[in-house]
Amino acid sequence: MSMNSIRDTFFEECEELLEALVEGLAQLEEAPDDTEVVNAVFRSVHSIKGGAGAFGLDRLVNFAHTFETVMDKVRDRELAVDEKLIGLFHRSGDMLSDLVASARDETELDDTNEASLFQELESYLGPGGEEEEFSFEAMTLDIDDPSPIAIDLPSENASSEHCFDIHFKPFKTLYENGHEPILIFDALAELGNLTSEVDLSGIPSFDEFDPSDSILSWKLRLTTSEPETTLHEVFEFVEGLCVLEISEGEAGTEKAGKPTVLEPVREAEEKAIGTASSGDGTASSTTEPNATPQSTASEKQEAGAPPVQPKENRGPKPTLRVDLDRVDRLINTVGELIINQAMISQRIEELDLPTVAHLTNELEAYKLLARDIQEGVMAIRAQPVKPLFQRMSRIVREASDATNKKAKLVTVGDSTEVDKTVIERLADPLTHMIRNAVDHGLEKSKDREAVGKDPTGTIRLSASHRSGSVFIEIADDGAGLDRERILAKAIEKDLVAADAELSEPEIDNLLFLPGFSTAGQVSNLSGRGVGMDVVKNAVQALGGRVSISSTPGKGTTFTIVLPLTLAVMDGFVISVSDQTMVIPIASILETIRPNARDVHIIGTDSEVVSVRGSYVPIVDVAESLGLTERQGSRGNGILLLVSTEGNGLTALRVTSIHDQRQVVIKSLESNYTAIRGVSAATILGDGKIALILDPEELIRLGHSGCADPLMPQNKMELRHG
Amino acid sequence: MADTAEVRSETQFEFITFSAGGQSFCLEITQIREIRRWTPVTALPHTPEDVLGVMNLRGAVIPIFDLAARFGLGSTPANERNVVIVAAVGGTTIGLLVESVSEILSVEKSAIQETPDIKSDATKHSILGMISVDETMVRVVNLDAVLETERGMS
Numbered sequence: 001m002s003m004n005s006i007r008d009t010f011f012e013e014c015e016e017l018l019e020a021l022v023e024g025l026a027q028l029e030e031a032p033d034d035t036e037v038v039n040a041v042f043r044s045v046h047s048i049k050g051g052a053g054a055f056g057l058d059r060l061v062n063f064a065h066t067f068e069t070v071m072d073k074v075r076d077r078e079l080a081v082d083e084k085l086i087g088l089f090h091r092s093g094d095m096l097s098d099l100v101a102s103a104r105d106e107t108e109l110d111d112t113n114e115a116s117l118f119q120e121l122e123s124y125l126g127p128g129g130e131e132e133e134f135s136f137e138a139m140t141l142d143i144d145d146p147s148p149i150a151i152d153l154p155s156e157n158a159s160s161e162h163c164f165d166i167h168f169k170p171f172k173t174l175y176e177n178g179h180e181p182i183l184i185f186d187a188l189a190e191l192g193n194l195t196s197e198v199d200l201s202g203i204p205s206f207d208e209f210d211p212s213d214s215i216l217s218w219k220l221r222l223t224t225s226e227p228e229t230t231l232h233e234v235f236e237f238v239e240g241l242c243v244l245e246i247s248e249g250e251a252g253t254e255k256a257g258k259p260t261v262l263e264p265v266r267e268a269e270e271k272a273i274g275t276a277s278s279g280d281g282t283a284s285s286t287t288e289p290n291a292t293p294q295s296t297a298s299e300k301q302e303a304g305a306p307p308v309q310p311k312e313n314r315g316p317k318p319t320l321r322v323d324l325d326r327v328d329r330l331i332n333t334v335g336e337l338i339i340n341q342a343m344i345s346q347r348i349e350e351l352d353l354p355t356v357a358h359l360t361n362e363l364e365a366y367k368l369l370a371r372d373i374q375e376g377v378m379a380i381r382a383q384p385v386k387p388l389f390q391r392m393s394r395i396v397r398e399a400s401d402a403t404n405k406k407a408k409l410v411t412v413g414d415s416t417e418v419d420k421t422v423i424e425r426l427a428d429p430l431t432h433m434i435r436n437a438v439d440h441g442l443e444k445s446k447d448r449e450a451v452g453k454d455p456t457g458t459i460r461l462s463a464s465h466r467s468g469s470v471f472i473e474i475a476d477d478g479a480g481l482d483r484e485r486i487l488a489k490a491i492e493k494d495l496v497a498a499d500a501e502l503s504e505p506e507i508d509n510l511l512f513l514p515g516f517s518t519a520g521q522v523s524n525l526s527g528r529g530v531g532m533d534v535v536k537n538a539v540q541a542l543g544g545r546v547s548i549s550s551t552p553g554k555g556t557t558f559t560i561v562l563p564l565t566l567a568v569m570d571g572f573v574i575s576v577s578d579q580t581m582v583i584p585i586a587s588i589l590e591t592i593r594p595n596a597r598d599v600h601i602i603g604t605d606s607e608v609v610s611v612r613g614s615y616v617p618i619v620d621v622a623e624s625l626g627l628t629e630r631q632g633s634r635g636n637g638i639l640l641l642v643s644t645e646g647n648g649l650t651a652l653r654v655t656s657i658h659d660q661r662q663v664v665i666k667s668l669e670s671n672y673t674a675i676r677g678v679s680a681a682t683i684l685g686d687g688k689i690a691l692i693l694d695p696e697e698l699i700r701l702g703h704s705g706c707a708d709p710l711m712p713q714n715k716m717e718l719r720h721g
Numbered sequence: 722m723a724d725t726a727e728v729r730s731e732t733q734f735e736f737i738t739f740s741a742g743g744q745s746f747c748l749e750i751t752q753i754r755e756i757r758r759w760t761p762v763t764a765l766p767h768t769p770e771d772v773l774g775v776m777n778l779r780g781a782v783i784p785i786f787d788l789a790a791r792f793g794l795g796s797t798p799a800n801e802r803n804v805v806i807v808a809a810v811g812g813t814t815i816g817l818l819v820e821s822v823s824e825i826l827s828v829e830k831s832a833i834q835e836t837p838d839i840k841s842d843a844t845k846h847s848i849l850g851m852i853s854v855d856e857t858m859v860r861v862v863n864l865d866a867v868l869e870t871e872r873g874m875s
Contacts, residue, residue: 625766672784
């Protein structure tokens, strides 16, 4: 592993740690007294500091250190967590994330913010507290909560005095990470009577002396009434950075029981070295700062010592970074495998062999395996939106600070999995929309109180899978769109004619016009000339669409609908005219084979069907797609009842339904362009392509009639067929 | 391609010639991925006349254009000998339906003549140059132009 890749790993870990930090702070808001949460937050900051120390990122270390020190006071219960402190922690977390980013990208960071945060943080520390607080005494805090451990302890252990022999040999990295043995010893001394003996035998001759190397080791004897786990907690933060053996003996007797060894388990070799209790020099030089600390729980069990309950899964999960192209190629190939399997099945059926039972079984197994592979491969690309949503909480914080409004972010469905590319490319538009929601959507606290609302505005960010699409909603509970002002503005900017009569949705959609900005006064947040049109373009580039709905006094909701480009979808295989197509099952409420007397004609050629007493408009799919001419009698076919965002219930008429199956979604855009009414394509068992219909768009096409001014009206013909 | 051709140091170029709408065209061999027999395609709604539909090329969905119709020479009539030339432009793969593929043509750079100023700008844009072979003229197709008009549509 080169230094660079270690560095990359560190920054990757930082991402995870920062995520954990944000999450922890959010939890802390809910439960300010939860020791576990405080510890988790502390550990995140501490781990970042430790790693940063190893890479000589002083600025990051300094800030993390001050941050951590204040956090430490919270752990010690010297400081109570209040709203102000949480706010400071949030901002410090943001700063930390900026510092990490600037260290990673090696860019300069404006330090005015940093300085003021420093001051604020330090105001929580006593005078001259800085140096003293550079200690790990606070780790003893966990004694407050020994309950999960005490259960496993024989009762006598809890009260009587024990004598522990501790062998402690720090690795070089322990010092590099900014740990100081004397402080650990101080913390131990607080637990009871401590005697120490330093082993100087490792000191080489002066010529060979390397000041940065770790040479000393210690033998400590601690007489205490505390259980062994408490001792481990003292060493918690140096776990993996030293050879540590703690063995228990009766006071004054020889040590008994097997030693407990904490060592990094990065590689089997090192494990062997670490377990050798001598703690020889090689172990110290080969250990890397990012080695995964793991306690060897099984050994502890054997030793008969009280088992240390793993507090949480510490350390980064092992990850693999793979080129996206490779994953995509794999996905494509697996898609082909599925199709190939279907074709083989079909061919074998066609052969009409006399005894195919065993063959069918094997084929079935083949099919299941292929599906398993496919699911696994797909899962590589799909990622939960959680990290993206978490980033947004910062945007809300910053935006509400800048506008002097009170706002909180509520996220829903953050485990919804979305394609990685989509997540990456959604960050900017989402940031913009969240800022807008705070800046334009929410009213000032005073105004909110005046109309009887909670002075703190709520931005609700939610994600869900619906009808084969990903829905992301950004809803505020603000005043709603001021349609009069929007229209006035649009007329002023010459975007619409002064005498134009626009419907409410049309007025709302003016927001998406280029060069439109509603802010009465240009704030430094939004209104920079970058408008919702940028958002719209970004979403469209992802093959999605944005829509607005707004209720005066209640708030505004923006909905982003994105296609699941790489997902497998459950669909009905249907016939439309003479073409085979697929319609997402998720969007279909029910299928109806209508009686002639249930279908009624309104006007010249609009049709409705009566479904349990209510009239539902019918949209003929073939007509919407321009496959057939509009005609008086269309035959009954089969109606698929769908519920849509804008148009309520609608019945889609298709010729027939053949099958229900999982289909692999293939993008049409990659080699061609998007087509209205069609969301993607798929490949059927016979190798032919079937189009996947987009019910929403079909209905829109159906309602506007076929005469879409943007599209040339070409009747489709199958030639060369 | 005329521009790139000038920049390139090799003087020898290989083209595949084919006929569409009764005229002779060619494409540089490096742009062609494969040549396939015609198989029925899946038609697309709301598309112009010259977009025949989409075809499954080993898992990728590729559009098939009727080259003759694209160049305004009328639809290619159904025929057993019709073939689809699969070509790549940038990151996109497309298929072109043509009447038949004739031969591989190896020519010197100097043998490629620039398209003279003709009345139709569209035609001048879609034909990069001309090569004279045994008294007949072969037109060098500008694949970008085939795609551009398509993208312009949407």
